[in-house]
Amino acid sequence: xxxxxxxxxxxxxxxIGAELTAMLQAMKHRGPDSTGYAVYGPADDLVVxxxxxxxxxxxxxxxxxxxxxxxxxxxxxxxAKIGAEVATVTNDTGYAFRATVRYSGELKPLADYLEDVxxxxxxxxxxxxxxxxxxxxxxxVSEQYGLGSFRGTHGVGHVRMATxxxxxLASAHPYWAYPFADVAVVHNGQxxxxxxxxxxxxxxxxxxxxxxxxxxxxxxxxxKMSGGLSLETSMKDSLDDLDGVFTYVCVxxxxxxxxxxxxxxxxxxxxxxxxxxxxxxEEVSIRTLVKREVETRDPYEREVLVWxx
Amino acid sequence: MAGVGSRSGVSYDAxxxxxxxxxxxxxxxxxxxxxxxxxxxxxxxxxxxxxRKLIYNDGIVDVTVLNPSSKHSLAVGILxxxxxxxxxxxxxxxxxxxxxxxxTINGRVGWSLGENMMSGVVVVERxxxxxxxxxxxxxxxxxxxxxGARTGIDQKGGTIIVMGDVGINTGFMMQRGRQIxxxxxxxxxxxxxxxxxxxxxGRVSSLGVDCVPGEWTDADAELxxxxxxxxxxxxxPQFEKFVCGKQLHNYDSLExxxxxxxx
Numbered sequence: 276x277x278x279x280x281x282x283x284x285x286x287x288x289x290x291i292g293a294e295l296t297a298m299l300q301a302m303k304h305r306g307p308d309s310t311g312y313a314v315y316g317p318a319d320d321l322v323v324x325x326x327x328x329x330x331x332x333x334x335x336x337x338x339x340x341x342x343x344x345x346x347x348x349x350x351x352x353x354x355a356k357i358g359a360e361v362a363t364v365t366n367d368t369g370y371a372f373r374a375t376v377r378y379s380g381e382l383k384p385l386a387d388y389l390e391d392v393x394x395x396x397x398x399x400x401x402x403x404x405x406x407x408x409x410x411x412x413x414x415x416v417s418e419q420y421g422l423g424s425f426r427g428t429h430g431v432g433h434v435r436m437a438t439x440x441x442x443x444l445a446s447a448h449p450y451w452a453y454p455f456a457d458v459a460v461v462h463n464g465q466x467x468x469x470x471x472x473x474x475x476x477x478x479x480x481x482x483x484x485x486x487x488x489x490x491x492x493x494x495x496x497x498x499k500m501s502g503g504l505s506l507e508t509s510m511k512d513s514l515d516d517l518d519g520v521f522t523y524v525c526v527x528x529x530x531x532x533x534x535x536x537x538x539x540x541x542x543x544x545x546x547x548x549x550x551x552x553x554x555x556x557e558e559v560s561i562r563t564l565v566k567r568e569v570e571t572r573d574p575y576e577r578e579v580l581v582w583x584x
Numbered sequence: 585m586a587g588v589g590s591r592s593g594v595s596y597d598a599x600x601x602x603x604x605x606x607x608x609x610x611x612x613x614x615x616x617x618x619x620x621x622x623x624x625x626x627x628x629x630x631x632x633x634x635x636r637k638l639i640y641n642d643g644i645v646d647v648t649v650l651n652p653s654s655k656h657s658l659a660v661g662i663l664x665x666x667x668x669x670x671x672x673x674x675x676x677x678x679x680x681x682x683x684x685x686x687x688t689i690n691g692r693v694g695w696s697l698g699e700n701m702m703s704g705v706v707v708v709e710r711x712x713x714x715x716x717x718x719x720x721x722x723x724x725x726x727x728x729x730x731x732g733a734r735t736g737i738d739q740k741g742g743t744i745i746v747m748g749d750v751g752i753n754t755g756f757m758m759q760r761g762r763q764i765x766x767x768x769x770x771x772x773x774x775x776x777x778x779x780x781x782x783x784x785x786g787r788v789s790s791l792g793v794d795c796v797p798g799e800w801t802d803a804d805a806e807l808x809x810x811x812x813x814x815x816x817x818x819x820x821p822q823f824e825k826f827v828c829g830k831q832l833h834n835y836d837s838l839e840x841x842x843x844x845x846x847x
Contacts, residue, residue, distance in 0.1 A: 537752075539714065539732065539733035542713065544713070557656075557675060557694065558654040558675060558692075558694055559656065559694075561654075568673060568691055570692075570710075572730065573713050573714060573732040575732070575751050575770065576751060576770065
């Protein structure tokens with residue numbers, strides 16, 4: 276059991292960090308193990324890289340501080356070597372970093388080169404996407420990463436109750452669609468043809484950060500879109516290609532879409548107005564955003580809906 | 585940790601469990617046999633405590649709850665005749681296991697409305713989520729908007745009336761009772777049902793395993809007209825009736841104990 280939430284502002288930027296935190300905290304009962312955000316700030320010329328150099332569970336201990344400092348220097352050296360001009364590197368925790376760089380090359384070699392550094396995992400890459408995830412509930416993670424002041428146009432979040440994989444960062448959502456910029460997914464459910472799709476996508480050259488079935492959706496969609504399909508068409512195709520019970524939300528630089536499997540087994544509630552679209556596993560989450568009686572609905576089976584910023 | 589997440593009216597203890605907050609709310613207005621209180625800033629436990637105290641201990645027969653704010657598990661397990669009005673939308677599992685109350689909800693509801701309800705009436709002015717009326721044993725459950733998937737799954741009695749559409753697998757494994765659907769029905773209607781009747785006025789996407797069209801009788805028309813009249817739902821539309829084909833489950837075999845007697 277997990278909880279997912281998404282919000283898209285059609286009329287400009289808003290405090291989406293604080294909004295998503297309130298939405299996710301209201302669903303803490305659906306998953307207290309880890310919390311994650313994929314938030315979109317205003318796009319600019321810089322590439323934003325969110326990366327970690329250790330799992331939070333293993334980020335302390337003998338010699339760890341020196342190792343993290345050494346690996347951070349190695350990441351910065353590699354960025355310079357691959358032609359990325361570093362503008363800023365900030366450190367939210369001892370192990371999680373945010374870098375902005377001037378870089379016009381391919382993202383895949385950049386991600387691969389960085390992930391060659393011991394312990395390094397690139398959480399997100401793009402011109403506006405930032406993925407933040409860690410252990411604990413939404414308030415804890417938001418405070419840890421200063422998300423309360425994050426302004427942007429749209430985003431998604433996830434609270435996780437670990438059922439089939441570890442309580443660790445690699446298994447926490449959202450998932451970035453490596454190596455495609457600005458695409459992320461949160462998912463509630465189980466995919467039963469995970470191994471089949473993982474083998475297929477690995478043979479196409481993709482790598483996976485985790486053993487979590489949800490990561491398949493992100494990479495699957497990104498591959499479809501890189502072949503020229505729209506987000507909506509890619510999501511509709513996924514209803515035939517992915518087996519299992521699932522509701523997921525996919526976000527790109529300018530879109531947010533939801534998809535529900537053919538059994539409608541996993542919940543989702545939708546609120547839509549001229550200014551705002553909000554989706555969540557439970558209405559109690561949306562009510563943190565819109566503090567009045569609102570017209571909401573549960574999308575039906577095999578429904579795919581996409582909204583633009 | 586008390587107070588964490590209090591923006592949503594829900595808070596948690598250090599283990600991540602819902603904080604009990606067992607204090608009785610102090611904003612209840614009582615007028616004779618009636619009472620009302622605002623639930624906007626109350627926890628689930630406080631709302632249910634107030635309802636139970638008013639109905640069981642204080643002899644109140646008519647309670648109005650303002651601003652339920654989509655909180656879960658409200659008015660569950662009330663086993664006494666009374667009237668409860670929700671001014672707003674409760675969340676999941678509202679009115680489960682009730683036996684006797686007449687409930688009106690001036691909003692919409694989340695998943696599992698009236699689950700295992702035994703008797704009474706629940707009327708929802710707008711729509712509902714999935715699993716509406718799951719496993720109900722008796723009573724009337726009326727939703728005036730659309731509802732989600734698996735409406736009346738495992739239904740064992742009572743009547744579910746939906747004025748709008750229903751989703752996939754409606755009536756899945758229903759065993760007794762009636763469903764009156766005024767809108768369209770999603771795929772697999774009545775899948776693996778054992779018994780009972782499903783009436784649909786709109787389009788049926790597909791019938792489930794062992795669900796077949798049934799023969800319309802005067803008793804069906806009388807039942808629907810009576811239910812619509814009693815609940816003030818206007819003139820009923822034309823319905824098609826669906827029942828169990830009785831081919832899937834082994835209806836003709838005697839129970840082992842009965843077989844033993846025959847032998």
